[in-house]
Amino acid sequence: MNLALKELRRRPGRFATATVIITLIAILLMFLGSLLDGLIRSSTGAIRAQDADAIVYSSTAQASFPRSRIDVDVRTQIEALPGVDEVGGIGLVQLGARVPGNGPRDLANVALFGYELEPEGVPAPPPDGQAYADEILKADNVEVGMTILVGPARTPVEVIGFVSDTSFNGQGGLWASEATWRSTLAENRPDAQLADGVWQALVVRGDDDIAVQIDAATSGATDSYTVSEAVNAIPGVEEQQGTFNQIIGVTIVVALVVIGLFFALLTVERLSLYGVLKALGAKSLTIFGGLMVQAVVVTLVASTVAGVLVVLLDLVIPPGSIPIFVSAGSILSSTALLLLAAAVGCSFSLRRVLKVDPASAIGTTG
Amino acid sequence: MFLALKEMARAKTRFGLLVAAIALLVFLILFQQSLQNGLITGFVGAIRNQNAPVLVYSVDGQRVVQGSIITPDLEAEVRAADGIGEVGRLGQSTFTGTLSGDGGATFDTTIIGYELGPDGQGLGAPAELVAGRYPAGDLEAVASTGGDDEFVLGDTVVLQPGGFAVEVVGLADDIQLNVAPTLFSSYDTWAGAVQSVNPDAGDPLPNVMVAAPADGVTDAQLVENINDRSLDLDALTRADAANETPGVSQVQQSFQLIFLLYGLVVPCVTGLFFLIVTFQKANSLTLLRAIGAPAGRLVASLLIQVVIMIGAGLIVGTALYYPLSQARLGGLSLRFETGAVVFWSILLLTLGVASSLVAARRVLRIDPIEATTGAGVGV
Numbered sequence: 001m002n003l004a005l006k007e008l009r010r011r012p013g014r015f016a017t018a019t020v021i022i023t024l025i026a027i028l029l030m031f032l033g034s035l036l037d038g039l040i041r042s043s044t045g046a047i048r049a050q051d052a053d054a055i056v057y058s059s060t061a062q063a064s065f066p067r068s069r070i071d072v073d074v075r076t077q078i079e080a081l082p083g084v085d086e087v088g089g090i091g092l093v094q095l096g097a098r099v100p101g102n103g104p105r106d107l108a109n110v111a112l113f114g115y116e117l118e119p120e121g122v123p124a125p126p127p128d129g130q131a132y133a134d135e136i137l138k139a140d141n142v143e144v145g146m147t148i149l150v151g152p153a154r155t156p157v158e159v160i161g162f163v164s165d166t167s168f169n170g171q172g173g174l175w176a177s178e179a180t181w182r183s184t185l186a187e188n189r190p191d192a193q194l195a196d197g198v199w200q201a202l203v204v205r206g207d208d209d210i211a212v213q214i215d216a217a218t219s220g221a222t223d224s225y226t227v228s229e230a231v232n233a234i235p236g237v238e239e240q241q242g243t244f245n246q247i248i249g250v251t252i253v254v255a256l257v258v259i260g261l262f263f264a265l266l267t268v269e270r271l272s273l274y275g276v277l278k279a280l281g282a283k284s285l286t287i288f289g290g291l292m293v294q295a296v297v298v299t300l301v302a303s304t305v306a307g308v309l310v311v312l313l314d315l316v317i318p319p320g321s322i323p324i325f326v327s328a329g330s331i332l333s334s335t336a337l338l339l340l341a342a343a344v345g346c347s348f349s350l351r352r353v354l355k356v357d358p359a360s361a362i363g364t365t366g
Numbered sequence: 367m368f369l370a371l372k373e374m375a376r377a378k379t380r381f382g383l384l385v386a387a388i389a390l391l392v393f394l395i396l397f398q399q400s401l402q403n404g405l406i407t408g409f410v411g412a413i414r415n416q417n418a419p420v421l422v423y424s425v426d427g428q429r430v431v432q433g434s435i436i437t438p439d440l441e442a443e444v445r446a447a448d449g450i451g452e453v454g455r456l457g458q459s460t461f462t463g464t465l466s467g468d469g470g471a472t473f474d475t476t477i478i479g480y481e482l483g484p485d486g487q488g489l490g491a492p493a494e495l496v497a498g499r500y501p502a503g504d505l506e507a508v509a510s511t512g513g514d515d516e517f518v519l520g521d522t523v524v525l526q527p528g529g530f531a532v533e534v535v536g537l538a539d540d541i542q543l544n545v546a547p548t549l550f551s552s553y554d555t556w557a558g559a560v561q562s563v564n565p566d567a568g569d570p571l572p573n574v575m576v577a578a579p580a581d582g583v584t585d586a587q588l589v590e591n592i593n594d595r596s597l598d599l600d601a602l603t604r605a606d607a608a609n610e611t612p613g614v615s616q617v618q619q620s621f622q623l624i625f626l627l628y629g630l631v632v633p634c635v636t637g638l639f640f641l642i643v644t645f646q647k648a649n650s651l652t653l654l655r656a657i658g659a660p661a662g663r664l665v666a667s668l669l670i671q672v673v674i675m676i677g678a679g680l681i682v683g684t685a686l687y688y689p690l691s692q693a694r695l696g697g698l699s700l701r702f703e704t705g706a707v708v709f710w711s712i713l714l715l716t717l718g719v720a721s722s723l724v725a726a727r728r729v730l731r732i733d734p735i736e737a738t739t740g741a742g743v744g745v
Binding site for chain 2: 021025028058060061062064066067069094095096104105107109151152153186188189190191192193194195198235247250251254257258261262264265268269
């Protein structure tokens with residue numbers, strides 16, 4: 001093992017090619033993982049932020065706010081359930097917003113929510129005509145105290161503070177009162193407006209299994225989800241996760257192949273030396289252990305460099321452009337997967353090491 | 367050449383593994399190519415394959431059909447633009463649907479409403495049908511083919527809630543929007559559908575205006591004329607509208623990154639493999655050189671092996687890809703991409719041969735005299 005580390009220290013150039021290739025793969029892996037995290041966060045923040053035990057849509061809505069409609073009598077039914085503590089309406093309208101100082105065609109994408117029960121990190125509903133904005137809207141030059149004009153009807157909404165991680169479908173959340181939401185919806189999307197008392201969905205606090213109780217009590221008029229279920233039910237979330245995980249999986253296999261081939265090459269190059277080492281009493285497993293140590297060290301160096309570069313990339317990318325979210329967890333999990341690939345890839349050389357005959361040290365080949 | 371073929375025949379496992387590795391990579395590349403094209407067609411096929419050469423969004427829509435709203439003022443601006451020939455309204459919404467007589471299984475479906483005109487082929491209609499006919503009136507539609515929830519002629523799609531029913535009278539390829547089964551119907555059918563699922567809804571406004579230039583005016587000129595009339599209008603040619611739909615370029619960029627990775631991996635794998643093989647047979651190669659084999663012949667043998675291996679990998683990979691390319695993946699219809707097969711075959715063969723030049727250089731460096739000392743390829 002000492003020998004392996006000494007070789008790494010004294011002949012780093014020998015490992016440069018593999019380190020560079022694995023660094024590239026590690027960057028790709030960490031970038032893909034961070035991109036997935038960012039996409040999911042920006043798509044689901046508004047739902048994840050709900051402090052609720054159930055989110056209730058109408059039965060035919062397929063968990064889509066615009067297609068959902070909860071009438072007053074259904075809400076009354078739900079409020080009467082013994083396991084229900086609190087019920088609040090929630091509604092959404094997705095529009096472009098004109099930001100003072102920006103170009104006339106440079107609009108901010110906003111998801112304006114009307115709400116009754118405050119999500120985590122969001123204060124109680126503000127006065128009519130005002131809203132809390134998600135901080136990703138800072139990238140569109142939105143500031144506290146600014147009045148932005150929402151939708152083609154240019155409904156004025158004053159931003160009175162920022163909240164974090166509450167965006168929806170990549171659009172910055174605007175959290176407003178019921179009246180602000182209803183007027184914005186009616187003025188800008190007359191085809192989607194709802195009568196007073198009718199909400200797109202309900203946020204319910206109560207028993208842990210309240211979602212099941214609600215659907216049973218409303219005789220199929222509702223389709224209720226826990227918060228985590230509602231997150232996964234957002235159209236596109238599961239598909240995004242599936243596609244990205246597939247790409248990440250293939251990238252891991254690619255890393256495995258590259259590491260396997262590189263250490264197979266190193267092993268072939270050094271077979272005669274291994275013969276000598278064995279003739280001097282070194283065990284096959286000691287030699288293979290050295291190879292494994294080298295693979296792990298090369299992968300760790302590559303992962304560290306990649307981690308630093310991805311963090312730098314995150315700092316360089318302007319907020320609101322590529323929805324990347326770099327976390328320690330993402331970097332560590334990518335590193336762990338690469339180490340696993342390194343161990344598996346390196347183990348392809350085990351058979352070759354085991355086959356080295358110490359007697360070959362006397363001849364010319366390993 | 368004879369030696370190269372004999373070596374491959376005698377080391378079937380070793381060379382077979384390389385062929386398998388290349389075949390797997392080729393299969394993955396081609397599959398992802400089909401996936402990319404299927405995704406993009408599923409996202410914006412309805413825009414790309416409708417017949418209006420110019421689409422006009424409101425700036426508020428950010429180039430998303432459903433996000434765009436054309437107010438009466440904006441509509442008037444479009445109609446008054448210089449160089450406009452024909453103009454029509456187009457509306458789009460996504461609904462939950464069931465098939466009449468299908469036990470109530472629900473699915474997402476998109477309805478695009480356009481002004482039918484006298485023959486059902488008004489601006490915004492699917493450019494081409496593969497079966498049936500264009501709608502002759504309300505409550506009829508041309509449906510997209512493909513996907514898990516594919517419609518057939520004569521199907522009746524019932525929207526929920528409300529029970530608004532639309533009959534499928536025609537079918538067209540590649541006209542999906544947002545990867546959902548899509549129905550092209552009359553504008554009034556779309557408006558009726560919107561109001562059927564939301565009794566509180568007011569009169570829906572068109573999402574997009576579709577336009578064609580007058581004689582002697584190009585599409586690009588019409589786009590410019592419309593955009594000059596109002597900062598709230600965002601006119602685009604059909605191709606631009608499809609390519610600049612949010613998400614399309616991101617999908618393309620993501621896949622390009624993946625293809626670049628694969629494009630690098632194949633020559634890496636091939637190059638490393640032949641380098642390893644060259645090292646392994648170092649002594650034999652030295653001996654061959656010592657008994658008079660010219661270096662050029664040994665390099666030629668190496669290159670022949672590379673071409674055969676990559677060629678076999680390409681054939682096997684394409685054979686694996688073919689049945690999958692006929693399949694459906696969720697809402698996506700995949701198809702065999704002949705152009706991609708040709709492009710990747712040439713590229714991978716070229717890169718593979720280039721990567722093997724490292725091994726060829728090692729062969730050229732063999733000094734026949736080392737047959738007496740045992741240094742071989744020279745590590």
